[in-house]
Amino acid sequence: MIDDARYEIRGVTGDDRADLLELARFLDSVNLPNDAAAMEPIIRRSERGFSGTEGDPRRREHVFVLYDRQEKRAVGTSLIVGQLGRRDAPYIFFDVSKEERYSQTLDRYFVHDVLSIGYSYNGPTEIGGLVMHPEYRRSPEKLGMLISYVRFLFIAMHRQDFQSHVLAELLPPLEADGTSHLWEAVGRHFTGMSYREADRLSRRNKEFIRGLFPHGEIYASLLPERAREVIGEVGRETKGVAKLLQRIGFRYWDRVDPFDGGPHFVAPTDQITLIQQTKRAILAPGDPRPAAKRFILGRDIDGPPWFRACAGRCELLEDGSMRVDSAARAALDARDGAEISALPLP
Template sequence: MTPATDFVVRAATPDDLPHLYEMAKLTGGGFTNLPPDRKALRTKLERSDAAFAKAEAGTTIADELFVLVLENVRTGDVRGTCQLFTHVGQRHPFYSYRLGTLTQHSRELDRTFRAEMLSLTTDLEGSSEVGGLFLHPGERAGGLGLLLARSRYLFIRAHRARFAERILAELRGIIDEGGGSPFWDGLAGRFFGMNFQQADEFNAVNGHQFIADLMPKHPIYTAMLSDTARAAIGLPHPSGRAAMRMLENEGFAHENYVDIFDGGPTMTARTDAVRTIRDARDAQVVAIDRDGGIEALVATGRLRDFRCAYASVRDTGEGGVIVDPGCATALRIGEDAAIVYAPRV
């Protein structure tokens, strides 16, 4: 296993297309932010490249996408990726289902009934989103998933004006052994002439606006769904459970919003309250040495020059820190470099 210190998170470039395409083929379906489609991935990278090229934020938050990749600094191989969306719902309505309860009382029967309902909503429009996190199966150890996930928050901190006050993360929902979605089959599939695999392929390339356009807008009683569809509401795919725990550790919560496509949970948080954003500290490198200290994530640079890696960091006081040589190499920094760091937890 390659040490985690041999990896750096950096801005993606159009040249990363072959790497992203090979990883996209490993996702197993339902992973809409990383479709196994070269044209769709190329469009994402071009959009990201334009966002990295835009030096200053405007007076309002634009609809931008930033794609980051995890690179092995020794081999140059790309082994993971993640994405940041600055403003969802600006191009098209951003729909979610909100799971709520309707309480009714019958005086004649002397009974109170509580019915769960799914209501179509655009409550989360205007939020920023972190998503598209995928780590190559051969690297799922040593904290690389955590490095990818938390690097996004240090990126947000470095470009705070380009992100909203609220942030969300959509987790992939339950997919059965046959590649189907119990939630889709029990709800949306009844209104469309396609199975989940067909809808998944269309969704990955074109987005799920078509679902929102054709789905009934009135609330849906969950008691009318199949047992398997009802049981899948708000549950993450088994491969996403670790991601859900990482989000919860950052302060995200599941507030009963679920994805209209596969029923997976949508996690939300106030951007400035996200743990890594809140607790990260600015510092200046005063020396590069193997001199002990704490394990931390360290980031430097803006936009295309952004880089993030694991490091050993020792605080010398008054804003100065000592970082290890491996970190300095991965981040391409020397003494006097400005960094931001957060303890590895």
Template sequence: MLIVRPAAPTDLDAVLELARQIGPGMTTLKADRGALERRLEIASASFAGTAAPIECDYLFVMEDCATGRVGGVCAIKRSVGLDEPFYSYRLGTMIHSSAEANVFAQMQALYLSYDMTGCAELCSLYLHPDYRQGLNGKLLSKSRFLFIAQFPELFSERIFAEMRGYQDIDGSSPFWESLGRHFFKMDFQAADDMCGRDKAFISQLMPRHPLYTALLSEEARAAIGKTHVDTVPARRLLEQEGLRYEGYLDIFDGGPVLQAKVGDLRASRESMRVVAEAGTALAGVDALVSTTSMRDFRVIAARAAPEGGRLVLPPEQLDALRCAPGEEVVTMPVQPARAAGIRKQENSATFS
């Protein structure tokens, strides 16, 4: 059985090993032992409610209960851009027209934006290849939404996720080669590594004026808003939860930034509190089940058939959740109601 739980300082070696397996493009999970050690300390303080809001970083790991192995990691940063600028590009339109020349042209342009300042960020999602099967990826990614739905007061109105942008088979980024390289005078990997340590160089080197996309290479234009092949499944899961691409891009690789209002997230609308009971689970739908404690937040995937405000779970699942019969849990179908052919009954804690 797999469980998603808050990361602890004792997870340092396991998280570091996962970070070492990630290729270029994920600046929020670098294989830097010192930085990860500090991050795990902040995560512990965040879940304990003792970290300053500006530095809260809710880092989760997915643990294999049978072996104790950590097979995945994901995170929610409470707010970005408050201690150092957070940049993105906004894709917009400029109009060039001349009645005398009989020309009317719409030109796409990239505008440097700080619009995500103060928003919460979904980040650092990585699942080890050994665990990429069944519901594991959904459990890891979507567990964060149950956390947000239970503790919405921790977050601003809007939440977003930067998707890793398109890269060629050799790991190079067409978007970076056509744009960023001209201003930063370094390889994509070098810029990506620097961004993971200190973002001050971005404000010093980044062009601040609108950039016409027509001046980029054809390959770079094709990469705008395009997701890395390894990140396509993660994007699909986020879109199921209500996040959408609205024309914002990562400034380095041109990957899409997905966003949503917290109140519009599926977990905010479809999750429900029920009382846990021990027993033989009835036939139900694939669902996520979580505890209600922030300090000891835990999530599993289970077959769930809540009825009358109660949910029957096998003893081993209750043990994994560290939940006693009679305590409240929160549950939500893994698949959106429309996709799974189910709907939530009004005024009744039942999946049907």
């Protein structure tokens, strides 16, 4: 049985620190590190992003938490980075291209994958940091979908604050101990660092990448087979995410992470179907009809946590207003006349 009243999504606050660290154990990425010292500035940046204290939208970060009101703990998280790539922190990637070679003398033909490092100082909006606690991954409420979809609802609500394209970087196949075969074949030779060491350093400073990585082309043909196999491949744990992204308008961009080879999926912001489907309306009195469909509903609020969302039944009326069920109304703390944004759920 679906119990939407049990869960809410909101902006992260300092009260979620311990729960966020617990969730980080299942990912431990640049965006969600399993490190208390590194987590603190992420929470602070998110609070400044939601509150608008950070005046430049390109520098804003928004960390969402899915909160179990019954158990009183955050059980999922996701985030939006306003712009990936600035002068003080460039967006760094490997472009993956094909190069054809033919010898008439030998009648030999080859197609090589070629990696070329690139830097952007005016990159796309990034979505990432998607984690669900394992105990909640198969819930009837489809909680993983909710914490993923809320990012597109929020972008639609604040479209002017985000870039023309949205990027999602997916994890490639990694060994059980986190070893990246691409890093072992390339990055380690140019930095003398382990994958984990370089990943941690890149959270604070990316200068070493430009200073030490090769500026020319790298032929994947020269790399060990295990390294070649992970370039642009989606890891087993993220195959479901890749399918979702493709359904809503994302495509592999022939671009990968220079550390682990994880694929970059990109979509024009205004062509993402979930953003196109998001509607904004004024809350009308009364309950929706019994057959009303399930939506993810969200609104900005004037104080911490600055944003709230939940799932609930919603009816869009002919006059442009909407009715939502009483549980959703209470979760959003919304009265008649409040502005609500709604994204239909499958």
